[in-house]
Amino acid sequence: MSDFLIIGGGVIGMMTALQLADAGQSVTLVERGECGREASWAGGGIVSPLYPWRYGTPVSRLSRWSEGFYPELSLRLLEETGIDPEYRQKGLLYLRVEDEARALDWARQVGKPLERVGPEVIYAKEPAATPGCEQALWMPTLGSIRNPRLGQALRARLAMMPRVTLREHETVTGLERAASGGVVGARTKEGLIAAGRVIVCGGAWAAQLLESVEVALPVRPVKGQMILFKAPAGLVQRVVLMDGRYVIPRGDGRVLAGSTLEEAGFDKALSVDARESLWQSATRILPALADCEVEHHWAGLRPGSPEGIPFIGAVPGVENLWVNAGHYRNGLVLAPASTRLLVDELLGREPIIDPAPYRLAGRLGGG
Structure with missing residues (x-):
């Protein structure tokens, strides 16, 4: 059984897995298709909100922290995998x-x-x-990255890491709860995938995943x-x-x-x-x-998501269940900061920014 189960193999899920594995945790990542082939592949790769001055403080804080992350990550992935994510800082x-x-x-x-x-x-x-x-x-100072190549490089790096198990083309049909009410894993057609903690990084499908534990996440x-x-x-x-x-x-x-x-x-x-x-x-x-x-x-x-502010943190009332979803148009832009913020919380580290604006408590649609 892994320390963590991550549901969703986009940039958010893969960056979360990379950071947890770097920190010595064992991770299983399950993806309904191929890793990095949904929104992470389909976007443009601009490493900034299109008009950053039109966003509120929560999005701006994540964006500003993330901005300088991609040059370093691109060089790391190129060195470790031979795949160049093609980060370009041309303004x-x-x-x-x-x-x-x-x-x-x-x-x-x-x-x-x-x-x-x-x-x-x-x-x-x-x-x-x-x-x-x-x-x-x-x-x-604005940069862009070739997001399909970024996805390929992240997947290749995770596949090399002994603490990471990739399970692609496997659809989660529901979250598994213990008698106590906490989540103990997720079910697929292959059976139960058990883990110490479960993180939903399912992008546009995140709300569907949480319905199985009667949580209404306002992500569409x-x-x-x-x-x-x-x-x-x-x-x-x-x-x-x-x-x-x-x-x-x-x-x-x-x-x-x-x-x-x-x-x-x-x-x-x-x-x-x-x-x-x-x-x-x-x-x-x-x-x-x-x-x-x-x-x-x-x-x-x-x-x-409402105001484009992602949901990052523990699911209230459901032990061992966490979410990182709802980034709207800025998933790739905000991925470095939002995944770091969640991993800091999961591992008990000092958070990079105040996590309060992203928490689910008080922001859920019901349930």
């Missing part, structure tokens, strides 16, 4: 920002480099950007569709954001464009209308993309 250009004054005030308050720049800077950095921009906001799936252009290398060097949509370059020249926000339950069906909308947005940001092939179109399910 972000914000075009057509309506609340510019609010953004600059936020940046001054938190000490974040953010400045107003004119066309000479915009087109020196991104010559192919939409013509006619007279001003933009420039955040030089929110669909997002994206497209990928096969573009010439160097067409765009950094993330460019305009009117709530963005383009993200990869090292091989490919350019991601996203994303939609759709309340469609667990339906991941693709739509022609969404593809056209994404194409229109992307080609407005970078007109040259109109001449590039759309190589791929996909959808993922974000774990929506």
Whole structure:
């Protein structure tokens, strides 16, 4: 029996497993599909909330702690696995920002480099950007990571660790409770997986998992569709954001464009209308993309939550059960801090930030 059972093999679940194993704990991670193939794979990999000044303090605190984590993690994973997560710190250009004054005030308050720049800077950095921009906001410290590669590297590292057991393509059908009411493991078609403590990191499926112990977690799936252009290398060097949509370059020249926000339950069906909308947005940001092939179109399910604040901590009234879910659009952004915060609590260490805003007590929908 492992010390910990983690349900959900996305970036949140895998980073939790890595930190627990690094701390000498034994971990079983169970995933209904392949590790890192749901929302962690489907997103864009921007290591910041899109408009960070529009979020409340709880999200901002997690984001600020997480920001400097990915360069170190990427180097570690490359060294240990040979898989490069392709962390790039090239900054972000914000075009057509309506609340510019609010953004600059936020940046001054938190000490974040953010400045107003004119066309000479915009087109020196991104010559192919939409013509006619007279001003933009420039955040030089923002980075991005190739999230599918990050997922591959995390999975590969966990597979090498003797304290970690990966169980993929195994769906949890319910949590197992003892007569005392505490959780002692989870059931799958293969039988009971027992553990000292259970952590639900199930993303958009987290609420379904907690229903088996009569806990109503207000986390819902929110669909997002994206497209990928096969573009010439160097067409765009950094993330460019305009009117709530963005383009993200990869090292091989490919350019991601996203994303939609759709309340469609667990339906991941693709739509022609969404593809056209994404194409229109992307080609407005970078007109040259109109001449590039759309190589791929996909959808993922974000774990929506009230105000986008994740649920991190023990489940009230259910002994041995913990949750880390509900990161909405910022799962990858907030993963380093949210997983560290939970692991600190699990192991009795001093927390990196105040855990109170993320606790489940007082935030559950019932049960």
